[in-house]
Each structure stands twice: as structure tokens, then as C-alpha cells.
Amino acid sequence: MDLFELTNKLMSIPSVSGDEEAVGVWLRDHLRSLGWTVELQPVSENQSNIIAYLNDTPRFWLSTHMDTVPPFIAPTEDDERIYGRGSCDAKGIIAAQITAAELLRGEGITDIGLLYTVEEERSSEGARTANDHPLADKCEYMINGEPTDNRLAIGSKGSFRLKIKTTGKAAHSAYPEEGDSAIEKLLDILEDVRRTRFPSDEFFGETTVNIGVIEGGVALNVIPPTAEASLLIRLTTPRSVIEDALRNVVRNRGEIEVLSCSEPVRMLAVDGFDQKVVRFTTDIPYLTNWGQPLLLGPGSILVAHKKDEFVLKKDLEIAVDHYVRLAKDLLNT
Numbered sequence: 001m002d003l004f005e006l007t008n009k010l011m012s013i014p015s016v017s018g019d020e021e022a023v024g025v026w027l028r029d030h031l032r033s034l035g036w037t038v039e040l041q042p043v044s045e046n047q048s049n050i051i052a053y054l055n056d057t058p059r060f061w062l063s064t065h066m067d068t069v070p071p072f073i074a075p076t077e078d079d080e081r082i083y084g085r086g087s088c089d090a091k092g093i094i095a096a097q098i099t100a101a102e103l104l105r106g107e108g109i110t111d112i113g114l115l116y117t118v119e120e121e122r123s124s125e126g127a128r129t130a131n132d133h134p135l136a137d138k139c140e141y142m143i144n145g146e147p148t149d150n151r152l153a154i155g156s157k158g159s160f161r162l163k164i165k166t167t168g169k170a171a172h173s174a175y176p177e178e179g180d181s182a183i184e185k186l187l188d189i190l191e192d193v194r195r196t197r198f199p200s201d202e203f204f205g206e207t208t209v210n211i212g213v214i215e216g217g218v219a220l221n222v223i224p225p226t227a228e229a230s231l232l233i234r235l236t237t238p239r240s241v242i243e244d245a246l247r248n249v250v251r252n253r254g255e256i257e258v259l260s261c262s263e264p265v266r267m268l269a270v271d272g273f274d275q276k277v278v279r280f281t282t283d284i285p286y287l288t289n290w291g292q293p294l295l296l297g298p299g300s301i302l303v304a305h306k307k308d309e310f311v312l313k314k315d316l317e318i319a320v321d322h323y324v325r326l327a328k329d330l331l332n333t
């Protein structure tokens, strides 16, 4: 099965987060048929990571995720591109990594492992589970694949998810002096958040804030007793710096509830590759036991998660070449 057939095959098996088992089982069988030792590592009921290796203690690993965002979009292709869900995020990457690993094996290099996780798009639960795997200890370099336009990402921003909650007092809307509007308090806080210049970082770039969801109130004729906003902040500094700044903005007008956080990460730079800092988060912050992280993959993050997601066939081939070169450079062969 060649690179493009493998990409198409993986894409044709739906694997929206939570529903990765079928693609995992197919990958297990495929890799076993090629001669790999393959484990299904249970993450939760009907969710398992794939861990495959050629020798007992590989130092070099290639990794990405098997899940996709919804909805499933079946693959189509023309001469230049493969379209559909997972083409660049991240089934084309799985295909490029397996193709690279097989080329390396053909040259007698067997110090290679493959890790394919579940749940990257929602919680990185697969990566958290993989972090406890005994083979992590022996890993020296892990190249994570996400769409970086085939450039080596030397840094990725962190992500900080939180809610700001306000409370007031319900009253008849004709007698506002009897109540206290939680929505107006929330709007005031959010206006201040929007005006705030959060600290940025020379290496990672600008800290950005998305107010993604606002909820509150009960009816048109009731002064709203509760309201909340969900924010996702792309971190370029440690979370504590931003959290302190945010608490200074919110003060006692509302409450901050932290939902999750991954800190910004610096990754290994290798000579001879174009480099960049990416704004998105990956499984890497949760794979801390797996050696030095690197991040590179074909395709653009700007088309990932969209209905017209695609990858250039040429970029898949270039990615194979990059993975082979990185393996040889890092393993010093």
C-alpha cells in the first residue's frame, strides 16, 4: 500500500474523538502484517492507543493522534490533493510516518517506535495514558506530527481554558432596582479583559484571548441572576503570570474557574530544517516521559478542522523525506 493509498484507507475509517477503536484495530493489523510488534494500550472503554516497535527499546519515536474533529468527511482526491477529514490532521501524517519508518527499516534502521493516541482533539487523555508506558523511559526523541507546513516547530503556545462566572439577584425586569444583573457584571468584566494587554513573550509571541461562549439569564423579563463566559487563552508565558493578571481584572466582581491548562513548550531545533513557532497545542505537553519532543508534519493548520480540509500529495512526500532525515540525524546513522 503506497503513501496515498494508506492516507485514503485511514481516512475512510471514521474516528471522531471517542470512536477511534476501528481505525486503531485496522492500524494494529496493518502494522502486524508488516512485521511490527503492536500493542493496544487501553485508555478507556473502547479507546486504545497504538504502540508499535521494531526492537525492544526504540530510542526514536514517531507519533500523532488517530482521532479527528467531527463531522466525518469521506476522502476524495485529484492529482494534487487529498481532501476530507483527517487528510492533514492527522491521518496523512500517520501514513507519512509509517512510510518513513518502513523506508528506514529497509535501510536496516530498526531503532524506531510508533505511537498513535486517542482523544488528542478533546482532552489528550490518550497521551496522558501513554506517558506511563514503560517504553517511554528508553525513548530519546519523539517527533510528534501535526500540520506545521513541513517546518520544524521549535515552540508551541500553551492553552489555558477557564470560565468567568458572575452572580446577581433575580427581580422583575420592571423593577431593576430590586435586582442585580449578573449579565451586566459579566459584560463589564469581559470589556476589561478585552482592553487588557496580557504579557507576551519574545520567543512564543503574543498571548491571545478568545471569549468562546457566553451563557446567562433566564428570561427577557427577569433580571439575570447568573452568567458565565468560557475563555481560551493561548499562552506564551507560564500560566501563573496570566492567571494573576486575569484575577486583577476580575477582582471580586466574579469567580474564575480553571478548566484545564497546558503550558507553552520549547522543542528541539535541528540544523537544516525551516523552523517556526506554532500557536496551537498538541499531545506533547502530556508526553513528558518520552524523550526530547520535536514537532513536524505536512499540511496547514489553517485548513485543519474545516470542511475543506486537504493535504497536498507533494507535502506528504516531503514529510516522509523529513521524517527519514530527522531519524538519521538524531540516531546519528
Ligand SMILES: [Zn+2]
Pocket (backbone or CB within 6 Å): 065, 089, 090, 120, 146, 147
Ligand atoms: Zn491534530
